[in-house]
Amino acid sequence: xxxxxxxxxxxxxxxxxxxxxxxxxxxxxxxxxxxxxxxxxxxxxxxxxxxxxxxxxxxxxxxxxxxxxxxxxxxxxxxxxxxxxxxxxxxxxxxxxxxxxxxxxxxxxxxxxxxxxxxxxxxxxxxxxxxxxxxxxxxxxxxxxxxxxxxxxxxxxxxxxxxxxxxxxxxxxxxxxxxxxxxxxxxxxxxxxxxxxxxxxxxxxxxxxxxxxxxxxxxxxxxxxxxxxxxxxxxxxxxxxxxxxxxxxxxxxxxxxxxxxxxxxxxxxxxxxxxxxxxxxxxxxxxxxxxxxxxxxxxxxxxxxxxxxxxxxxxxxxxxxxxxxxxxxxxxxxxxxxxxxxxxxxxxxxxxxxxxxxxxxxxxxxxxxxxxxxxxxxxxxxxxxxxxxxxxxxxxxxxxxxxxxxxxxxxxxxxxxxxxxxxxxxxxxxxxxxxxxxxxxxxxxxxxxxxxxxxxxxxxxxxxxxxxxxxxxxxxxxxxxxxxxxxxxxxxxxxxxxxxxxxxxxxxxxxxxxxxxxxxxxxxxxxxxxxxxxxxxxxxxxxxxxxxxxxxxxxxxxxxxxxxxxxx
Amino acid sequence: xxxxxxxxxxxxxxxxxxxxxxxxxxxxxxxxxxxxxxxxxxxxxxxxxxxxxxxxxxxxxxxxxxxxxxxxxxxxxxxxxxxxxxxxxxxxxxxxxxxxxxxxxxxxxxxx
Numbered sequence: 001x002x003x004x005x006x007x008x009x010x011x012x013x014x015x016x017x018x019x020x021x022x023x024x025x026x027x028x029x030x031x032x033x034x035x036x037x038x039x040x041x042x043x044x045x046x047x048x049x050x051x052x053x054x055x056x057x058x059x060x061x062x063x064x065x066x067x068x069x070x071x072x073x074x075x076x077x078x079x080x081x082x083x084x085x086x087x088x089x090x091x092x093x094x095x096x097x098x099x100x101x102x103x104x105x106x107x108x109x110x111x112x113x114x115x116x117x118x119x120x121x122x123x124x125x126x127x128x129x130x131x132x133x134x135x136x137x138x139x140x141x142x143x144x145x146x147x148x149x150x151x152x153x154x155x156x157x158x159x160x161x162x163x164x165x166x167x168x169x170x171x172x173x174x175x176x177x178x179x180x181x182x183x184x185x186x187x188x189x190x191x192x193x194x195x196x197x198x199x200x201x202x203x204x205x206x207x208x209x210x211x212x213x214x215x216x217x218x219x220x221x222x223x224x225x226x227x228x229x230x231x232x233x234x235x236x237x238x239x240x241x242x243x244x245x246x247x248x249x250x251x252x253x254x255x256x257x258x259x260x261x262x263x264x265x266x267x268x269x270x271x272x273x274x275x276x277x278x279x280x281x282x283x284x285x286x287x288x289x290x291x292x293x294x295x296x297x298x299x300x301x302x303x304x305x306x307x308x309x310x311x312x313x314x315x316x317x318x319x320x321x322x323x324x325x326x327x328x329x330x331x332x333x334x335x336x337x338x339x340x341x342x343x344x345x346x347x348x349x350x351x352x353x354x355x356x357x358x359x360x361x362x363x364x365x366x367x368x369x370x371x372x373x374x375x376x377x378x379x380x381x382x383x384x385x386x387x388x389x390x391x392x393x394x395x396x397x398x399x400x401x402x403x404x405x406x407x408x409x410x411x412x413x414x415x416x417x418x419x420x421x422x423x424x425x426x427x428x429x430x431x432x433x434x435x436x437x438x439x440x441x442x443x444x445x446x447x448x449x450x451x452x453x454x455x456x457x458x459x460x461x462x463x464x465x466x467x468x469x470x471x472x473x474x475x476x477x478x479x480x481x482x483x484x485x486x487x488x489x490x491x492x493x494x495x496x497x498x499x500x501x502x503x504x505x506x507x508x509x510x511x512x513x514x515x516x517x518x519x520x521x522x523x524x525x526x527x528x529x530x531x532x533x534x535x536x537x538x539x540x541x542x543x544x545x546x547x548x549x550x551x552x553x554x555x556x557x558x559x560x561x562x563x564x565x566x567x568x
Numbered sequence: 569x570x571x572x573x574x575x576x577x578x579x580x581x582x583x584x585x586x587x588x589x590x591x592x593x594x595x596x597x598x599x600x601x602x603x604x605x606x607x608x609x610x611x612x613x614x615x616x617x618x619x620x621x622x623x624x625x626x627x628x629x630x631x632x633x634x635x636x637x638x639x640x641x642x643x644x645x646x647x648x649x650x651x652x653x654x655x656x657x658x659x660x661x662x663x664x665x666x667x668x669x670x671x672x673x674x675x676x677x678x679x680x
Contacts, residue, residue: 374622460648464648464651464652465655466622467620467624467625467656468625468652468655468656468657469655470622471622471626471656471658472656474623486633490629490661493657493660494656494657494658496657498655501654505651505654531655
C-alpha cells in the first residue's frame with residue numbers, strides 16, 4: 001500500500017493536500033489503466049476468434065458441461081461478459097451452436113469473470129511487472145511485428161492488473177479521510193443502502209469487478225466492515241445485470257435471449273445468496289461466510305472468494321434449468337424474421353468436403369442472400385416509425401449471412417481442388433465481393449429513402465428510385481436462378497452506366513423544386529449517387545454471372561445469340 | 569382496373585388504372601396475357617396509372633418475355649411513371665409512345 005496520506009489531522013497542510021491530490025490522481029490513473037487494459041485485451045482477443053476458433057469451440061462444447069467449462073475459461077481470460085456474449089451470439093447466428101449451449105457458455109462466463117477478483121486480491125505485483133516487461137519488450141523487435149496480437153493480449157492482462165493494483169493502493173489512504181469515514185458512518189450499518197450503492201456504482205462504472213475490488217480495499221483499510229463489503233459485492237454483481245438489461249433493450253431475438261439470461265443469472269444468484277447471508281448473519285447458522293473462512297484466513301481473499309461463490313450460487317441454481325430457460329426465453333423473445341434470414345440454409349461446414357457440390361450450395365446461398373436485399377428497400381417503401389433500427393437489424397442479418405458464405409468459400413479454398421473448381425471458386429468469391437458492395441449501396445440508399453415527412457418532390461423521387469432499383473434486384477435474383485439465362489441478358493441490358501440520367505434527374509429536381517429543405521437536397525444527392533453506384537455494381541454482377549455461366553458451361557438457358565457470343 | 573377496347577381487328581387497347589404493384593399484378597397480368605394471345609398488337613395505355621412499383625415493372629418484363637410474335641406498345645405514361653421506367657433501365661426495352669394515336673399509327677405498321 002502506498003503511504004501517501006496520513007491526513008487524518010483536522011488541519012490540512014499543503015503537503016497533505018498534495019498527497020491527497022496524488023492519491024486521487026492515482027485512483028483515476030488506475031481506473032484508466034484498467035479500462036485501457038480491458039480494451040487491449042478484448043480487441044486483440046477478438047482478432048483471434050476467427051472461423052477456426054469458433055469451429056473448434058463448437059466442437060468442444062457439444063455437451064453442456066463442456067460449454068460451461070469453456071464459458072469459465074473464456075470469462076477468466078477475456079474478463080468481459082459482453083465480449084464472451086458477443087462471440088456466443090455470433091456462433092448462434094451462424095448456426096454453429098444451439099441456444100442451450102450458448103446459455104451454458106454465458107453461465108460459465110459469469111463464474112470465469114469473477115475469478116479476476118480473486119487473482120487481483122493476491123499480491124501478484126512481480127508477475128504483473130514481468131508480464132508487462134516481456135510483452136512490452138517484444139514491441140521493440142521488428143521481427144515480431146507480424147505477430148503482435150498475443151503480446152498485446154498479455155500486455156492488456158498486465159495493464160488490467162496494474163490498474164487494479166494502483167486503484168487498490170490508492171483506496172487505503174482515501175479510506176482514512178474523515179469525510180469518507182463520516183459518509184460511511186452516516187449510512188450506519190444499513191445493509192440495503194450498501195447493496196444499492198454496489199448496484200449504482202457498478203452501473204455507473206460499467207465494471208462490477210472494479211467496484212468489488214474497491215469494496216475489498218475499503219474493508220482492508222477498515223473503512224467498511226467485512227459484512228458491509230460482502231453486501232456491496234453482492235450489489236455490484238446485481239448492478240452488472242442491471243447494466244446488461246439496459247444495454248440489451250434495443251436487442252431482439254437470440255441476442256436478447258442471451259442478454260436476458262445474463263440478467264436472470266445475477267438476479268437469481270442474489271435471490272439465493274442474499275437469504276443465505278441473512279440466515280447466517282441473523283440466525284448465526286454457518287453458511288457461505290463460514291465456508292469462505294474455511295478456505296482462507298486472509299479477509300480480502302475471503303471477500304474475493306465470496307464473489308466467486310455468489311456467481312457459483314447462480315450457476316448451480318440455473319444449470320439444471322437451462323433447457324427450460326431456453327424455451328421460456330424463445331417464447332418471450334422470439335427471433336425476428338431477419339435472424340432466421342441470417343442463418344445459412346444451404347451451406348454447412350461438412351459440405352466443404354465435396355467441393356463441387358459445395359460450390360453449388362454456395363451459389364444457392366448467394367442467390368438467397370441477394371433475394372434478401374429487396375427487403376432493405378421494402379423498409380424504405382413502408383417507412384415504419386422504427387425504420388433506422390429495422391434497417392440496422394436487416395443489414396446485420398445480411399452481413400452475417402454474407403460472412404458465413406465468405407467463410408464457407410474460404411474453407412473450400414483450403415481444399416485441394418480441380419482447376420475447374422478453382423475457377424468456380426474464384427467466380428463465387430468475385431460474386432461475393434460484388435454482393436457485399438451492392439448490399440452496402442442498397443443499405444445507404446434505403447437509409448436515405450426511408451426518411452419520412454419530406455417535400456413531395458423528394459418523396460416522389462425516393463419512390464421512383466426505390467421501385468426502379470428494386471426491379472433490378474428482383475431481376476438479379478431471377479438471373480441467378482436455374483433458368484435465369486434470359487433474365488441475365490435483361491439484367492445486363494437494364495443495368496450499367498446511369499451517370500448521365502441520374503445527373504439530369506438530380507439537377508432537374510434541385511433546380512425545379514422550390515421549398516426543398518437542406519435535408520431533402522442532401523437525401524436527393526445521396527439517393528441519386530447510391531442508385532448510380534447500384535446500377536454500376538449490378539452491371540458488374542451480371543458480368544460475373546455470365547463469366548460463371550461460361551465456366552460451368554451452363555449456357556443452355558441463354559438465348560442462342562448471347563450464348564454464342566459468350567462461348568466465343 | 570383494366571379496360572380493353574378493340575380499335576381494329578388487329579389492335580387491342582388495354583387501359584390500366586390505379587396502382588400497378590404486387591396486389592394489382594394478379595388482375596392485370598392475365599388481362600394483358602390474354603390480349604397478347606388474341607391479337608397481333610396490344611397497346612397498353614398507362615394514362616390512368618398513378619403508381620408503378622417494382623412488381624409492376626417486373627410484370628412488363630415478364631409480358632415482354634411471353635409476348636411471342638405479338639407486339640406490345642406502351643403509351644400515355646405519366647411523368648413519374650416514366651421516371652420509374654427510366655431509373656429501372658426498362659424504358660429502352662419497350663416501344664413507348666407519348667400518345668395513343670401515335671401508338672396506333674405504329675401498330676398499323678407505320679413507325680413514328
